[in-house]
Amino acid sequence: xxxxxxxxxxxxxxxxxxxxxxxxxxxxxxxxxxxxxxxxxxxxxxxxxxxxxxxxxxxxxxxxxxxxxxxxxxxxxxxxxxxxxxxxxxxxxxxxxxxxxxxxxxxxxxxxxxxxxxxxxxxxxxxxxxxxxxxxxxxxxxxxxxxxxxxxxxxxxxxxxxxxxxxxxxxxxxxxxxxxxxxxxxxxxxxxxxxxxxxxxxxxxxxxxxxxxxxxxxxxxxxxxxxxxxxxxxxxxxxxxxxxxxx
Amino acid sequence: xxxxxxxxxxxxxxxxxxxxxxxxxxxxxxxxxxxxxxxxxxxxxxxxxxxxxxxxxxxxxxxxxxxxxxxxxxxxxxxxxxxxxxxxxxxxxxxxxxxxxxxxxxxxxxxxxxxxxxxxxxxxxxxxxxxxxxxxxxxxxxxxxxxxxxxxxxxxxxxxxxxxxxxxxxxxxxxxxxxxxxxxxxxxxxxxxxxxxxxxxxxxxxxxxxxxxxxxxxxxxxxxxxxxxxxxxxxxxxxxxxxxxxxxxxxxxxxxxxxxxxxxxxxxxxxxxxxxxxxxxxxxxxxxxxxxxxxxxxxxxxxxxxxxxxxxxxxxxxxxxxxxxxxxxxxxxxxxxxxxxxxxxxxxxxxxxxxxxxxxxxxxxxxxxxxxxxxxxxxxxxxxxxxxxxxxxxxxxxxxxxxxxxxxxxxxxxxxxxxxxxxxxxxxxxxxxxxxxxxxxxxxxxxxxxxxxxxxxxxxxxxxxxxxxxxxxxxxxxxxxxxxxxxxxxxxxxxxxxxxxxxxxxxxxxxxx
Numbered sequence: 001x002x003x004x005x006x007x008x009x010x011x012x013x014x015x016x017x018x019x020x021x022x023x024x025x026x027x028x029x030x031x032x033x034x035x036x037x038x039x040x041x042x043x044x045x046x047x048x049x050x051x052x053x054x055x056x057x058x059x060x061x062x063x064x065x066x067x068x069x070x071x072x073x074x075x076x077x078x079x080x081x082x083x084x085x086x087x088x089x090x091x092x093x094x095x096x097x098x099x100x101x102x103x104x105x106x107x108x109x110x111x112x113x114x115x116x117x118x119x120x121x122x123x124x125x126x127x128x129x130x131x132x133x134x135x136x137x138x139x140x141x142x143x144x145x146x147x148x149x150x151x152x153x154x155x156x157x158x159x160x161x162x163x164x165x166x167x168x169x170x171x172x173x174x175x176x177x178x179x180x181x182x183x184x185x186x187x188x189x190x191x192x193x194x195x196x197x198x199x200x201x202x203x204x205x206x207x208x209x210x211x212x213x214x215x216x217x218x219x220x221x222x223x224x225x226x227x228x229x230x231x232x233x234x235x236x237x238x239x240x241x242x243x244x245x246x247x
Numbered sequence: 248x249x250x251x252x253x254x255x256x257x258x259x260x261x262x263x264x265x266x267x268x269x270x271x272x273x274x275x276x277x278x279x280x281x282x283x284x285x286x287x288x289x290x291x292x293x294x295x296x297x298x299x300x301x302x303x304x305x306x307x308x309x310x311x312x313x314x315x316x317x318x319x320x321x322x323x324x325x326x327x328x329x330x331x332x333x334x335x336x337x338x339x340x341x342x343x344x345x346x347x348x349x350x351x352x353x354x355x356x357x358x359x360x361x362x363x364x365x366x367x368x369x370x371x372x373x374x375x376x377x378x379x380x381x382x383x384x385x386x387x388x389x390x391x392x393x394x395x396x397x398x399x400x401x402x403x404x405x406x407x408x409x410x411x412x413x414x415x416x417x418x419x420x421x422x423x424x425x426x427x428x429x430x431x432x433x434x435x436x437x438x439x440x441x442x443x444x445x446x447x448x449x450x451x452x453x454x455x456x457x458x459x460x461x462x463x464x465x466x467x468x469x470x471x472x473x474x475x476x477x478x479x480x481x482x483x484x485x486x487x488x489x490x491x492x493x494x495x496x497x498x499x500x501x502x503x504x505x506x507x508x509x510x511x512x513x514x515x516x517x518x519x520x521x522x523x524x525x526x527x528x529x530x531x532x533x534x535x536x537x538x539x540x541x542x543x544x545x546x547x548x549x550x551x552x553x554x555x556x557x558x559x560x561x562x563x564x565x566x567x568x569x570x571x572x573x574x575x576x577x578x579x580x581x582x583x584x585x586x587x588x589x590x591x592x593x594x595x596x597x598x599x600x601x602x603x604x605x606x607x608x609x610x611x612x613x614x615x616x617x618x619x620x621x622x623x624x625x626x627x628x629x630x631x632x633x634x635x636x637x638x639x640x641x642x643x644x645x646x647x648x649x650x651x652x653x654x655x656x657x658x659x660x661x662x663x664x665x666x667x668x669x670x671x672x673x674x675x676x677x678x679x680x681x682x683x684x685x686x687x688x689x690x691x692x693x694x695x696x697x698x699x700x701x702x703x704x705x706x707x708x709x710x711x712x713x714x715x716x717x718x719x720x721x722x723x724x725x726x727x728x729x730x731x732x733x734x735x736x737x738x739x740x741x742x743x744x745x746x747x748x749x750x751x752x753x754x755x756x757x758x759x760x
Binding site: 071073074079 | 310311317318319320321322338339340372373374375401402403404
């Protein structure tokens, strides 16, 4: 089982769209995938048309009173399951803080699912917090969507610094550009320059496309309602690249 | 009871949907085949492996479905597909299949047409809560057909599916449970008669001739069945089991030493000795291929790639050997010989008590043989030191095999736990002896193959190096096995084991233990 987290300190960069679309694509290749929606906004949960409600809330989950396995909901798509978000997840930081070995708590919760899933995709809230640290300890790799802007790159530098500071050498970083508009000079320049200093960067870019925004109205992954679009194809290529990087 | 669906499924869905919305989905047909091993390893796990062609593409879609009807893994596999999971491209499908089917070949079922009709039940957010599916699966040419209606549950929404199933039972008087039509059809198509390949005498006091005749008849059935399997080349296990049955027969024939020549028994001895010889080369190549696969699995990607030409060479040689064997096994000579042996076994019962040796209790006869073979094994094994030539270990291996087969022929007359413990101890020694000899033979054969491939230009330096490395690996394992000999022989050489064996041969015969 591989645990991947769709993560960026910055919001609105396409974390949830990536988690949902990559989960759909992975399942189409035969993998068993679980998406865990850790973001109290519950966007991934919304896309899968599932109610953002977890029995026992974040407290039940973190305290271990509820098995993560009991909270799993089947989505409408073969091979993709979801642990929905709950509004109480906004307090996950506090709940984790009250626990012993809080940074390793998430990894411990996921461990019993190792035989049931080939991939677990964590859809993370946009912040740097105790939840993020728990995610870093649980994940094998961070999939980091970056908008080709200076601010977005800055958050990536912060993430790299944090990783070094916390000695998380085993945590693979897989940054890729999302919401790319090739008509913009700045986007083209940043995309061209970024790999010079970041050999870890994935080469696939997700284009800026209105069809991705339509996921909100269709409440479905791209592959389910617009499988022949450039954006859907880009997610397929991106997934293939991620899998080859994971070895 | 299987439901007879007269009411259209959409009407059923509408009647039982409660507050959910029911959307009918378009009836769909699929044409597919199923894969499983001869011994139904996937079905035993409740799994189903579907193979569907993709129109216009040289690939097939393989879908592994688990016991809950959920997709466990899928992959697109180039056609023609490999028969072993070991040869599948790496990925979730291969990783799921390998532990289940191991080295067994996967056999295709006849073509199956599956027709599905049904409805999706959604909540107010449009989320699917469960599916109502009517399925009919028809096997082409086999005359088999299964139909059924299922309520498919989604994880986390089981209550919805239970409610729907309950409403169907209340409203229509039947229950949508049990396996789906395709699973039920798979069960029927892969059914295999439950025949034992290890028949045993049941009563130690029965006269040896009639008692062993029954066992010989069962073993002849095995030979016939496995012979067909070998000719069709279903799986390398068919040849292995054929050879085991032959050795069991020869073991019984060696028990039945009559005071004067007996044409029936002598002919059978010749036939099965010949069968043992002609099946050897193909089996040896099967073993080489299995060893090559095992080595390739552990090799680095570069070494594994360098070993590919060796695999191709071995498979070509094996194909040639198998073609020759299939011709031999299809000859009239063998038909006639086996038919003659069957007549001898099925004919006049009196001829099976003609001699004293055939009239004595089978338990006594086998018991004496067991103890005689044990004493021989002790003599052969006691003198073995690290400097003893390999031939001595080989001789001991043959004696141990004979000993084990005789015990197995009468094992049902002995107390189960005690006979199992004795066989387990013997098996440990046999494993070591087998490793010592097989590794030596395989290493020598590998070097010979390397030479042939080098001379013919079918192997480059990297392949020859990889073959050399594999041979060295085998030599190391052989040396390790050789070093374990004393450790596994010691428990058998102890007087206590001799006493256990002696007591075992007396149990079931009425003699005091």
